[in-house]
Amino acid sequence: MSSTPVRDWVHPRLTAMVAEAVAGGMDRLAVVAVITDLIAGGEFNTVALAEDPVNTPVSDIAHEPIAESALPIDRGSWFQGGFSAEGQ
Numbered sequence: 001m002s003s004t005p006v007r008d009w010v011h012p013r014l015t016a017m018v019a020e021a022v023a024g025g026m027d028r029l030a031v032v033a034v035i036t037d038l039i040a041g042g043e044f045n046t047v048a049l050a051e052d053p054v055n056t057p058v059s060d061i062a063h064e065p066i067a068e069s070a071l072p073i074d075r076g077s078w079f080q081g082g083f084s085a086e087g088q
Helices: 005-023 028-040 075-079
Strands: none
8 A cells, every 4th residue: 555644644543543442452353343434434434425336227228128028938838747736
């Protein structure tokens, strides 16, 4: 990871805070999870994210569902034979 003036300032403070919490008896993973949750929350993370293209509905014709099957399919023949639904 590249070093920047902001990272150079934040990293030792964050490392010291985690070390102090662990020395005080807190679980390191729990401390890191809480810090991550706080930073990702709305108080610190004020960046508006772009819409997710995977979860955004698409309305163009190429992605619209097909109303009816384009090919004639006889589904009746799929269920012939085999076991009887009423028992054997």
